[in-house]
Amino acid sequence: MADLQGHAVNIESGNGSRSLFPGYYPLEHERRRDAFQQGLVSLDTNALLDLYRFTPRARLEFIAALTVIKDRLFLTHQAALEFHRNRLKVVDDRSRGVISEGKEVANSIGAAVPKVREFARRYQIEDNLRDDLITRMEELAKVTESTLREASEYDVRRESVRLGTDPILKDFDQLFDHRIGNPLSPADHKAALAEATRRRDNRIPPGYMDKKGGDTDRQAGDYLVWLQLLIEAKKHDRPLLFICNEEKEDWIYKHSGETVGPRPELVLEFQEQVGTYFHMVNVTGFLLNAKSLLGTTVSDTTLSEAQAFSPVRKVSIRYGVGMGVDMADMPTSDIEKMESALNQLATELRQNGVVPEVAKPLRGTGARGRTAYSLEVDEGIRASLQITSEVDDDREVFRILVFKIHSRPQKLRGTR
Template sequence: MDFTAVLTDGLVAPDANVLLNLYRYTEQARTDFLRALGALGDRLWVPHQVVDEFWRNRESVISDARSTSKSAAQEMSGHAGTAVQTLRTWANRVALSDQDLADLRDRLTGVFDEVQKKITEVGEGEWQSITHDTSADPVIAGLEHALAGRVGTPFSPEERTELAETGKERLRKRIPPGYMDAKKDGDGAVGDFFVWEQLLRAASERGSDVLFVTADAKEDWWRKEHGHNRGPRPELTAELRRWGGGRLFLLSPKQFLEVAAPILQLSLQASSVEDIERVERIDDRALPRRLDRRCDRGTLQRPLIRGLRQPRRRHPLRGRDGRPH
């Protein structure tokens, strides 16, 4: 499939999980991914809902390193106790001298202590210091540069209320995207629909192809074949066409970097692609929680929002069938 047209003359939008994963990448991978976003120029556009979700989930993603490290250190401590007991059992069976046993025990516990110390240091590392200080956050700095003037406007309160009802009706009918989130509370169930609605409006205004980059692999976005993602759901492609947009493409962050690099003439480190793939392989159960899709109106004045709004024409509201009036 040729992505040249959409990357050079279309609309490219990242999902919130793509922006949040920047905290999980190595510094090199993060730098390369931000370079790829920046190279898109005016083709890059971010639904306002995506930014809301970024702020709602940012602190939990950052704190994941601390909680995961704490759990790992505790588990390592348990393994240390088991290892020492195994050593003692062996020493008794072979009549090892007390001095030799003490020496081996000290060496063994020393190794475990060193590993636990390193785990704790990583968990209390650079990210923990910037949780509440966004001015020192390299992810925020990179996104402010890449997204300046490229974030859409929020729904009005009236639009949000009506669209929430439309979204819930779509959930009941299992109309993609978002029906896999139907059990979430409140607006969390319609968060994907809000993202999609804002994408449709932007694509309608531009009359352009759309590339949506997402780490979400669920079936309410992707067409599945034998357990593999094979492009967007046909219902989404058809809906974009009805709104006056062009073709719809979906890519994971790794696929985006691999596809964009030659087209945008970017020189990237192979290790960056490998690291992004590492993050994509992380089981959702190992992450702090699934992305909270609810809109937090209190986030609208946070630093990433300021200066990044791009005024856009309001689009007529949809009808109950999901089509524009």
């Protein structure tokens, strides 16, 4: 066997893979533990606003977990500003959601009425029995809607939020007393806005998914949070625990729809700028680890609530005329079948974490879309769909448009 000793090559400037590409390696347990137990801790705006989404018990548990680490909390000026700007909006969104989704449940009960009428006609059910059943269904729909609305009320009143006298704001003030960073100087702020624009134009995270147009400061919000985190973290020889509910691709690295972790570019930038490391978790992850690493009490119901507060994606489902198809030419029974199928699509989307808005039938041609689908409405009837998406503030909005309805020739005139 050949003697290979003494032939090693010394790479003077060589590095290990973990030091060059830290964002592609998961943090070891010891580092995650140290981030929770010793690190500087900060929150993004959406995580803070969960305080207004939680029920009272869950809110108390979240605040208790943050109180344990109060002496290590830091909040960027930008996150605090956005928190104050959006408090009332979150309360209003919750109220509107309760009303709209309650109506949606009630409407699903009412949607069965035509089927009952058709069933009664086909199988010769007496009119008085049919009418009695329909009356009961309509009453059930009303009771269901009102009961859901009453059950969804919680202890935060809109007026107190508007006036700044709500209990959540008092808890916020106590948690972050003397722990909110200063704003950037005018010169630094101007430079930061220019850098945010450069990064957005070159798709450098974070912030390039923020809505374009409008107020320049708001477009730069994510980058301002990141910059202020870097500035503060440089003052402390500690890791950073960042509690962040972001799911957009300019913060989160995903593969085939699965969340892997924070964007590797952010992990590397933090390491190069600060000299330590940062660990990013959402509110659910923070609460889950708070039980084992901080010794706080977190119930399963609180974890379930936190999981339900993932950033909401809205879907606007539009269906109507396109490419020569006129709904006036379609029999009522076929329109009902089409609407039923589209509502079923909305239900499936909701089950996958997408909240739909079902619009009224519209006339007109469809817009160009990114993705095309074909939906089975009924035997011999299909709807062609196009889906477009855009980022609107902190939500990804999908618009689904039925741009063509395929039907049997004798049932639908005017098709091409």
